[in-house]
Amino acid sequence: MPPRREPLPVASILVADDEPRLRQTLAHLLRNRGFAVTEAHGGREACRLLGEGRFDLALLDLNMPERDGFQVMEEAARVQPDCGIVVVSGEGSFSTVSRALRRGALDYIRKPFDPEELLATVEGVLGKQSLIRAHELVQTRLEKSEALHRYIVNSSPDIVFMLDEAGRICFINNKVESLLGYDPGELSGKHFRHLLDDRDVARGTYALQSPDISADNPRTLEVRLKTRGSEKATRHFEITAFPFDPQTWPEAGKASGEFSGQLARYYGIARDVTERKEAEAFINFQAYHDLLTRLPNRALFKDRLELAITQARRNQQKLAVMFLDLDRFKVVNDTLGHAMGDRLLQAVTHR
Structure with a gap:
């Protein structure tokens, strides 16, 4: 008979919300999916439970009496940094969502939520948490076993x-083919600047020539790497590299990939951070642009106006500000509805 497999551990989830009906509905939904659920009727009780037990994930409302969701997130980061946080809240403003994500929330779900979407989000976050813990464990074992x-x-x-x-x-492993399109064999023996975008060649070359780089002080930098078949298409990578004694890894060439037989001197890892960079650019765009018209918002206008005023004063010049208005726009909103008013605004901005 095949050996009996140990059952997978059940994920423990903390649900914190001051609305009893919603909290019980959410807890019932998660229990039906097989999760171990603990309920907290407010922020203070959630903080107490975080200090007493271990949780894989916490679903938090932001508006709770005594201690709000942001305070609970701070307490979770202090007592249980490995506990993932998902915010389930009726607050949907960009500033609130951005603040929650900056404080460590892994996802944000608006009320009222779709049950299937919520379950998919919970399972996805738990899966990511599991991968992170597995990666950390592998990194520890890496130091002990060649x-x-x-x-x-x-x-x-x-x-x-x-x-x-x-x-x-x-040497370069096979991951370069799936991420950049190069076969490891064609890169063997070529200088690493062959992969660097022209704008990052000087910075990337200088990083390895720095006199203070060592195994204890590795060099980490973000660069753009070119994809095969296009000089303009690039992906963003975070590269960490350091020198090492080749005698300490005499069997390095046995890993799958392409090994040229040359004496290795530097070891490095390149992590694809393209999605993170695109997300940062999108968040920055949202902060300074109106999402309906895609035009600069008041914050960006104020910043540019103050800059123009400063330059005009410095150069003793005059400054003009043009104001454009749509006549009878309120009539359009009142008679045809706000949806048609939004379409009109978008049409005007394209002219």
């Missing part, structure tokens, strides 16, 4: 590479 190191290189989600003294690629 054999495990080769296994991690072979299955790594990042590009793992080694460079010789001159900066030529002497």
